[in-house]
Amino acid sequence: MLRLLYLRLLQLHPACFRARFGQEMMSIFDHTEGGIARARLVADGLVSLTRQWMLRPHYARVRTAALSEGGLGFHVFHNSKPRTIALLEGAILTAITFTFVCLTMGYNWRHPILIPIKPPHWGVPNAARGPLYYPPIAEPLPTQSVTSAPTAEDSSKTSLPAVTGAKASPSRIAVPLAPIPLDTLRSYVGNYALELPAGGSVLITLADGILSLQMPRHSPIALMATSATTFSAFGDSDLWIAFEKPAGKQLHIHQDGRLFTATRRSK
Amino acid sequence: MKEEVSRFLPLSPATLHILLSLAGEDRHGYGIMQEVARQSEGRYKLGPGTLYDNLQKLLDWRLVEDLGQRAGDQDPRRRYYRLAPMGRAVLSAEVARLDEVVREAKLRLQAAKPKPRRA
Numbered sequence: 001m002l003r004l005l006y007l008r009l010l011q012l013h014p015a016c017f018r019a020r021f022g023q024e025m026m027s028i029f030d031h032t033e034g035g036i037a038r039a040r041l042v043a044d045g046l047v048s049l050t051r052q053w054m055l056r057p058h059y060a061r062v063r064t065a066a067l068s069e070g071g072l073g074f075h076v077f078h079n080s081k082p083r084t085i086a087l088l089e090g091a092i093l094t095a096i097t098f099t100f101v102c103l104t105m106g107y108n109w110r111h112p113i114l115i116p117i118k119p120p121h122w123g124v125p126n127a128a129r130g131p132l133y134y135p136p137i138a139e140p141l142p143t144q145s146v147t148s149a150p151t152a153e154d155s156s157k158t159s160l161p162a163v164t165g166a167k168a169s170p171s172r173i174a175v176p177l178a179p180i181p182l183d184t185l186r187s188y189v190g191n192y193a194l195e196l197p198a199g200g201s202v203l204i205t206l207a208d209g210i211l212s213l214q215m216p217r218h219s220p221i222a223l224m225a226t227s228a229t230t231f232s233a234f235g236d237s238d239l240w241i242a243f244e245k246p247a248g249k250q251l252h253i254h255q256d257g258r259l260f261t262a263t264r265r266s267k
Numbered sequence: 268m269k270e271e272v273s274r275f276l277p278l279s280p281a282t283l284h285i286l287l288s289l290a291g292e293d294r295h296g297y298g299i300m301q302e303v304a305r306q307s308e309g310r311y312k313l314g315p316g317t318l319y320d321n322l323q324k325l326l327d328w329r330l331v332e333d334l335g336q337r338a339g340d341q342d343p344r345r346r347y348y349r350l351a352p353m354g355r356a357v358l359s360a361e362v363a364r365l366d367e368v369v370r371e372a373k374l375r376l377q378a379a380k381p382k383p384r385r386a
Contacts, residue, residue: 017323024319024345025315031297040314044315044316048319
């Protein structure tokens with residue numbers, strides 16, 4: 001019992017001291033006879049332990065240096081190798097766990113759980129329904145100046161002031177925009193054929209006053225008006241489209257800096 | 268050399284006893300402990316913790332040499348230590364210093380001795 005206690009005390013000594021004198025101190029303990037004499041050695045070991053850690057700071061420096069050189073930062077009580085049967089059991093358990101994790105990952109890869117996400121529905125307030133449509137503005141960025149206040153005459157046509165600059169160069173920036181008449185939006189609806197070697201088509205639809213762009217086998221993308229003829233894809237800042245003119249035949253799709261032209265096939 | 272020796276002085280009692288025990292012959296740790304107990308007639312007992320802490324210091328100062336294990340020893344864990352030439356010089360200097368102290372002490376004590384009263 002005392003021997004085990006003394007051994008534990010020695011193991012708690014700084015590694016340098018333990019490696020240099022641990023075996024000899026244990027040897028002295030083994031050569032000491034008598035319970036009282038051995039108890040004195042245990043007390044001496046306790047004092048030595050305190051002394052080495054508290055009064056010999058260079059051991060801490062040696063340890064720090066060893067750590068900085070990539071040494072291990074922990075102590076082990078026994079340097080003996082685990083039993084062979086324990087190693088074997090550990091290997092089998094590791095293999096079983098690894099196989100189970102791989103099988104689970106493989107099963108989930110083949111059987112994905114699809115969570116349907118309902119696309120947002122953009123309703124138009126009843127007050128806005130009628131001959132004019134006020135498109136939703138996701139991020140009002142007043143980057144373009146308004147030239148003049150609306151007049152009663154303008155109001156009879158479009159109801160809000162016109163935006164300068166939008167016609168000269170179709171802007172992708174969302175601006176507080178004039179409402180677009182519902183008739184104008186309706187005039188854009190139709191099936192457009194892409195002028196690409198591979199072909200393809202684009203469908204423009206109107207539902208609840210929202211103009212949408214739909215590619216084959218894709219979900220419709222709501223469009224946000226940035227001018228009377230240009231629309232930005234809602235939620236995709238790199239996609240915007242420009243119609244030639246109301247009830248025009250051509251449509252230009254700008255995506256990631258590329259331009260695609262589509263021609264109307266039918267209404 | 269003298270300056271080099273004097274920087275180790277004065278020696279602590281434990282260090283002095285360890286050097287003294289190694290002055291006669293090479294010894295292992297347990298042997299040093301027994302020799303120290305014999306020299307002091309059992310009044311000064313050196314524990315292994317104190318012994319090896321001081322031995323570590325003496326090895327670092329190169330006053331003692333580590334000879335390692337000896338073949339044929341009854342316990343292969345034992346390592347033997349030898350007094351290095353520098354250690355011997357330091358021990359001699361310390362003994363000389365203590366001799367001076369003892370001489371001075373004797374003189375003082377003799378001078379302060381009370382004179383016998385006349386009847």
